[in-house]
Amino acid sequence: MAIIIDPQVSGIAGNMLIGAFVDLGADANKLKEVMEKSAECFGKVEVTFKKINKKGISSTYCHVEMLEHKHSICYPKFIEKIKKLDLDKKVKETSIKVFERIAIAESKIHGKTLDSVHFHEVGASDAVADVIGSIYAYYSLNLDNQKIIGLPIAVGGGRVETAHGIIPVPAPAVVEVLKNAKMIGGPVDSELATPTGAAVYMEICDEIKEFIPLIKAKKTGYGAGKKDFDHPNVLRIIESSDIAESDKIDVIETNMDHLTGEEIGYLFDKLLDIGARDVSVTPIIMKKNRPGNLLKVISRKENREKVIEAIFKETGSLGIRIAPNMHRGISKREFSKQIFNINDKDYEVTFKIGYLNGEIISKRPEYEDLKKIAQDSGLPLKKISEMIR
Incomplete structure (x- = not known):
């Protein structure tokens, strides 16, 4: 089984994740109870779920209305309150990891230590409900036993008003949280990715890919966003069974017309020893009708430089062709x-x-x-x- 989180068009937010999980089968009534109760020590929220249509796509909208909000809270005290919540151990521990990602991002942006970070928007009761609701739904569907693949996130554009004033979109905290992920600007001048949604995404995804791998889709859930655009403002989550795994490789090749059979055999073995995934040698006719051989090596990115260096040293080649990041299907x-x-x-x-x-x-x-x-x-x-x- 594999789960594909697809935020390529409308980004990601905590309530969109929750809506998509409910669309996949999570219990909305239980989620409402968990979210409202968890938020009580930070304020008061009311959670409602309804089916709505976003530009032709039927989706589940999770509305978290903040009825009462307490003042900002420092990170250590915030975590103390989370630890005291009456939640399953796994839900609590993973939620704390999500909040830690946001706190680390905030500390880097503001040049503070982790202990001195104060949560403003993130410490609000609605944000707490979003994170804990997302993680609770994730475990309730047993998604921790599945492979979670994240696709690139549309982050939007323009400007947004925050507790720190007007800042560009994507917000600095979102950029920091999404380090090592793949972001797409637009397609609208509006904030599409929130720090809470981004942090949950980074915590639960096992792998981030540019494209949907070769899969057989079984079920799809759509979580609606609050805003309306010219496109469907929904987060899509696909539940699938793998047909084949996808792999990124480099294909490295060069022509050889001056090596003996023994020297080619030695190079062949050496390339495999240093991490090449596959090596092949094909007889070819080169310029001026000279007989030669085409050396083709399949390598992962992390071994690319070692492979290239070995080919240069062992063949004396003056040029090596590299086709990076090619996709191959593997059973x-x-x-x-x-x-x-x-x-x-x-x-x-x-x-x-x-x-x-x-x-x-x-x-x-x-x-x-x-x-x-x-x-x-x-x-x-x-x-x-x-x-x-």
Whole structure:
């Protein structure tokens, strides 16, 4: 299973997350009770849920009305109050992590220590209800057992009025919270991403991707935002089953016409040893009809520089072509060990098993295991392979 959080068009806010979770099946009545009770030590809120239509899309709107608000509170005292709430341990701990993300962002922006940070908007009772409601709904749907993938966040544009005066959108706190995430400006001059929504997103997402990976959608939930635009102001959450995982790789290649077979074999092994995911060598005809070879290497980004350096040193190449951040589909795979008795001796063989839609599409023994059995038993490798298969 995989959960896709899609804030690419209308951004993200705490109440939009809650609405989308309710659309996916979270209990609205229980959420109302939890949110209103949790906010009591910071003020008073009234929570209501209703189905509304946003530019043709039926969605759930979570309205959190602040009836009473107490003064701003310093971060340590704020966390003390959260810890005293009558909530499930996991909900409380994750909510504290969300608030910590916001406090760290505020401390960096204002040049303060964490203990001296004061929550204004975030310490308000409605923001507390938003965060705790989001996290409670997340656990109530057992989403902590699923892979959560976040897509880029539309942050809006223009200016917004805050307790610190008029500031540009996205607000500094949002930018700080969304470090290492992917943001999209616009599509309107309005605030689309709130610090609370952004912090919850960063806390629960396991991975952030630019595109929806190859999936099979099972259910979709839409959480409505308060404002109306020329586009549907909704946050989309997709519940899916993976068809295949998506992976980002670099494809690195160069032409070679001066290396011996032994030197190519040495380079081949060296590239795999330093982390290349795959290496291939293809015979080609080069300029002036010279025979040569095309070296193609698949590598993850973190190993790119080591791979390139090795190719330069071992080949003396004057130019290497790099196609970065290419997407490849990879089937789900797992490894299984089985025991085989050959010539009255037990041998352990590891199989790599590939799945598509839950069905096995390949089950292959690892070459190194077959090689060891052949060397130990004296039988031909081909015979061992046939016996194992």
